[in-house]
Amino acid sequence: MMYIREVEIHYRDTDIAVDHAKLNVPEHVVAYMKGAIEFRIDQEQLWVILLDARLQAMGRFLCHLGTASACLIHPREVFRPAIVGSACNIIVVHNHPSGDPSPSDADKVLTKRLKSCGELLNIQLLDHVILGRAEVDPEGQGYYSFME
Template identity: 35%
Template sequence: MFAEKDSVLVSSITADSPRERLLHLGPSALRADELLACVMQSGNGRTTVFDIAHRLLESIGGVYALADVEVSELVHVPGIGRAKAIQIAAAVELGRRIAHKPSESRLQIRTADDAARYVMDRMRYLKKEHFVTLLLDTKHRLVGEETCSIGSLDASIVHPREIFRLAVRRVASAILCVHNHPSGDPTPSPEDIAVTKRLTQSGRVLGIEVLDHLVIGDGRFISLRAAGYMDK
């Protein structure tokens, strides 16, 4: 009898709205479009919130693309106005911050593998190139992080002044640079190599060592130091 009642309850919940399913089954039981529907809360009178959520994910290429979509792009998706776009952007940013909650003991970056593990999951799916600087203390423990540019990597965009500004302010003794290739292929370009050499030279002048520059692809990476480009 109890098993039969439980079966009826689960069937009833499954037929309910995503919010009811989240309440009874927990957020892990929901698909990405259902979670997105919970964030947006309501439709627009002509289309249900679930259909809007499903359409949005299809139009941008899946849930991971949300990490790289701006409010100005979201408002052009049918059914999503300014308010819903803001809700989505805020939810994505909250998730990003929670995912990178500082540990009680600072993360120590001993190798290129350590750095790659730290950034891989959040950078491998980005649709634009993001240049990130990890700031390290004398024991190579992480003391800060900064996204220095978004867009195609170019020497005129990734300027040493911007890269080292926060490092100087945070009294970092070393930095490790990371950027992604949206193509998924981490093979460094001539621009990647040129930027790396420029930053390495600037670091020597400032007394802040550039430990490495990683190029992140889809599940794999290349260390420019290991490839020999930082010693030339």
């Protein structure tokens, strides 16, 4: 027996202040994600932001909701919405419930793996941003950007 899945994408307007800005700096990414991560701050969440060729957001998708300390994800789940949505670029965003956005070894491995997969698919991984809280962040920013 063969199962066929049907995918449908809906576009809607949002009230996000940086909706039409280019997401080419981490501060814009953090602002774009405002309100999305906060709904379950006690769990790790991995989001994918789809971008067009001009680096404007086409949408954001929750790929995985993890535990308080881990979020296991495979590149196919990250790139599926990008392929279906015809995105040229993506930005991966996840949170650390502890508040410290410093990347773990697993975060570094995931970023490297997603970068390689993106090159094969011709969908560029522009950044991987880890969100935390400024008061816990050793740098005082409240986020970590692999691009920076």
